[in-house]
Amino acid sequence: MVTLLFARHQLRLQLRSPGILALFVVGPLFIIFVFGQAFTAIFAAGNQGFSAMQYFGVTLLTMAVFQGSFLASWAVFKEKRSNAEARLGVAPIGRVSATLGAFLGSWLSIAAIGCVVMALGSVFLSIDYGDRPWLSALLVCVEALLASSLGVSLAVVFGQERAANGVLNAIVPLLVFIGGGYTIIPDSGLLHELSRFSPIRWINLAMLDLALPDTGEYVAAALSFSLAASAALMSIACLRSWRKR
Amino acid sequence: MIEIRNVSKSFGPTMAVDNVSLTIRDGELFGLLGPNGAGKSTLINMITGLLAQDGGSVSFMDGAAGKAGALDAKAVKRMIGLVPQDLAFYQNYSAIENVKFFASLYGLRGKALTEAAEAALAFAGLSDAGKKPAKAFSGGMKRRLNIACGIAHDPRVVILDEPTVGIDPQSRNHILRSVEELRRRGRTIIYTTHYMEEAENLCTEIAIMDKGKIIAQGSQERLKLLIKDSSGVTFTLKRPDPVDLGAFERIRGVTKAKLDELRLSVTSEVGATNLNELTAEVNRQGLIVTDISTDSPSLETVFLSLTGRSLRD
Numbered sequence: 436m437v438t439l440l441f442a443r444h445q446l447r448l449q450l451r452s453p454g455i456l457a458l459f460v461v462g463p464l465f466i467i468f469v470f471g472q473a474f475t476a477i478f479a480a481g482n483q484g485f486s487a488m489q490y491f492g493v494t495l496l497t498m499a500v501f502q503g504s505f506l507a508s509w510a511v512f513k514e515k516r517s518n519a520e521a522r523l524g525v526a527p528i529g530r531v532s533a534t535l536g537a538f539l540g541s542w543l544s545i546a547a548i549g550c551v552v553m554a555l556g557s558v559f560l561s562i563d564y565g566d567r568p569w570l571s572a573l574l575v576c577v578e579a580l581l582a583s584s585l586g587v588s589l590a591v592v593f594g595q596e597r598a599a600n601g602v603l604n605a606i607v608p609l610l611v612f613i614g615g616g617y618t619i620i621p622d623s624g625l626l627h628e629l630s631r632f633s634p635i636r637w638i639n640l641a642m643l644d645l646a647l648p649d650t651g652e653y654v655a656a657a658l659s660f661s662l663a664a665s666a667a668l669m670s671i672a673c674l675r676s677w678r679k680r
Numbered sequence: 681m682i683e684i685r686n687v688s689k690s691f692g693p694t695m696a697v698d699n700v701s702l703t704i705r706d707g708e709l710f711g712l713l714g715p716n717g718a719g720k721s722t723l724i725n726m727i728t729g730l731l732a733q734d735g736g737s738v739s740f741m742d743g744a745a746g747k748a749g750a751l752d753a754k755a756v757k758r759m760i761g762l763v764p765q766d767l768a769f770y771q772n773y774s775a776i777e778n779v780k781f782f783a784s785l786y787g788l789r790g791k792a793l794t795e796a797a798e799a800a801l802a803f804a805g806l807s808d809a810g811k812k813p814a815k816a817f818s819g820g821m822k823r824r825l826n827i828a829c830g831i832a833h834d835p836r837v838v839i840l841d842e843p844t845v846g847i848d849p850q851s852r853n854h855i856l857r858s859v860e861e862l863r864r865r866g867r868t869i870i871y872t873t874h875y876m877e878e879a880e881n882l883c884t885e886i887a888i889m890d891k892g893k894i895i896a897q898g899s900q901e902r903l904k905l906l907i908k909d910s911s912g913v914t915f916t917l918k919r920p921d922p923v924d925l926g927a928f929e930r931i932r933g934v935t936k937a938k939l940d941e942l943r944l945s946v947t948s949e950v951g952a953t954n955l956n957e958l959t960a961e962v963n964r965q966g967l968i969v970t971d972i973s974t975d976s977p978s979l980e981t982v983f984l985s986l987t988g989r990s991l992r993d
Binding site: 437440444447448451452513517518519520521522523524525526527528 | 769772
C-alpha cells in the first residue's frame with residue numbers, strides 16, 4: 436500500500452513539472468530529427484540497408500529512455516530537497532516500501548515517456564518500429580525498468596545527489612555509446628566486444644531487428660539482460676534501504 | 681510519558697549530546713532552549729528515532745489506564761507528529777494535497793483522510809487556501825502549513841522545532857495560540873525556540889541545553905531562582921519626603937535600602953517574603969507612594985546568565 440502511495444506521489448509530482456516532461460519528450464524527437472538529417476548521406480553511402488532516421492529513431496529512443504534514470508534518481512532525492520525526509524523518517528512506514536514506490540513511479544513515467552516518443556516519432560518522423568510495435572513498446576517498458584532501477588539504486592547507495600548524478604552522467608553516455616547509440620557498432624574490434632556489456636546494445640539490436648527483418652531474434656536476450664540487471668540493481672537498493680531503516 | 685535516560689551522541693570528536701536525562705510528562709508543554717549548536721536538534725532527532733544514540737535510552741511510556749511499560753517503535757512513530765524547523769512539504773502540491781499526503785503515511789484513507797486534512801488546515805488558519813499551491817504561500821502561511829502537515833494524523837506527542845522563525849506577528853500569534861490549543865487538547869508538546877518570551881508564555885517545564893548538556897531544568901519559577909541571589913522592591917514616592925532608611929534595614933531579611941530622588945529601593949534576601957512589613961513601614965513613615973514594582977529576572981536573563989553572553993558560532 437505504501438509502495439503504491441509513493442508511486443502515485445512520484446507520478447503526481449512529475450506531472451506538476453510539465454517543463455521536464457516536455458524536455459524528455461521533445462528533446463529526443465529533436466535529436467533524432469537532427470541526427471537523421473545530418474547522417475542521411477553517410478548512411479546512404481555506407482549501404483547499411485536502413486536510413487539514418489530509422490537507425491537513430493531506434494537508438495536515440497533507447498538513449499532517451501535510459502536517460503530516464505535521472506528521473507528515478509530525482510524521485511529519491513526529491514524528499515531530501517523538499518526537506519520532507521525527516522517527516523518520512525518519523526512516519527510508521529518502511530524505507531524499502533518508499534524505495535519501491537519511487538522505483539515503480541519512475542518506471543511508469545519513463546515507460547510512458549518512451550512510448551510517447553515512439554508514437555510521435557512514428558507519426559511525425561516516419562520511423563518504422565516494425566509490424567509488431569507492441570513488442571517494441573514492451574522493449575521500451577523493460578528498458579524503462581532498467582533505467583528506473585539504475586537511478587533509484589545509485590541514489591540509495593550513494594545517498595548524495597551530486598555523487599549519484601555524477602555516476603549516472605558517466606554511466607549513461609558510456610553505455611549508450613558502446614551500445615551503438617551514436618554510431619553503428621562494427622562487426623569486429625574493441626567496440627564490438629565492449630558492446631556486449633551494454634544492455635542498450637541488446638535492446639537496440641532487438642528493436643532494429645523488429646523494425647527491419649522482424650525475426651525477433653534478439654528480443655529474448657534483450658528482455659533477459661534488462662530484467663536480470665534491473666532485478667540485481669533493485670535488490671541492492673532494497674537491501675541498502677533496509678539496512679538504513 | 682517520555683523518559684530520556686543518559687542519552688549521548690557524538691559526531692567524530694564533537695560531543696553533540698552528553699549524557700542527557702529528561703522526563704517529559706503527558707500533557708506537558710516542554711520547552712527546550714539553548715543557543716545554536718547546543719544539541720537541541722540532535723536530541724530531538726534521537727527522540728523521534730531519526731538518529732540512533734551512542735548510549736542511553738529514549739522510552740515512550742503508555743500512560744493509558746491498565747497499560748504500563750515502553751511502547752514499541754511502530755507505536756511510538758504513530759503517536760509522534762514532527763514539525764521540523766525547515767519547511768518540509770512539496771512546493772508543487774496544494775496545501776491540502778500536502779497535508780493529505782503526510783497524513784496518509786499514518787494509514788488514513790478516504791473520508792477520514794479528507795476530514796483530517798481539512799481539520800488540520802482549519803487549525804492552521806488555512807481553510808481558504810487549501811487548494812492554492814504551497815509555493816504561492818507567504819512565509820507565515822508556509823510555517824502554518826508546516827504545522828498542519830505535522831498534526832493532521834492527530835498525534836499524541838507534537839514536536840515543534842522553532843516553528844515561529846522569520847514570520848510576521850499575526851502568523852506568530854496564530855501559531856502560539858495553536859500550540860496552546862494543542863496543550864488544552866491534552867497533547868504532549870516539545871517546543872524548541874530561541875524566543876525566550878515564547879517559552880515564558882507557553883511552556884510549563886523548561887530545559888536549557890548548552891554544549892550538549894542540560895544545564896538547568898524545571899519550572900520557570902525554579903529556573904529564575906537559580907540566578908536570583910536577592911529580591912528587590914522599588915517604591916516610587918509622590919514627593920521627596922525624608923525617609924528613615926535605617927528603619928527599613930531593620931526589617932527581617934532586608935539587606936539594603938536606598939533613596940534615589942523619588943525612588944526608594946529595598947533589597948532583601950531571596951525568599952524573605954517581607955512585602956507586608958515593608959508596606960507597613962512606608963505607611964508608618966507617612967510616605968505617599970504612586971507605584972510599587974518588584975524586580976524579577978526574565979527567562980532571557982536566566983538563559984543569558986546560564987549560557988553566557990558571548991557570541992556563538
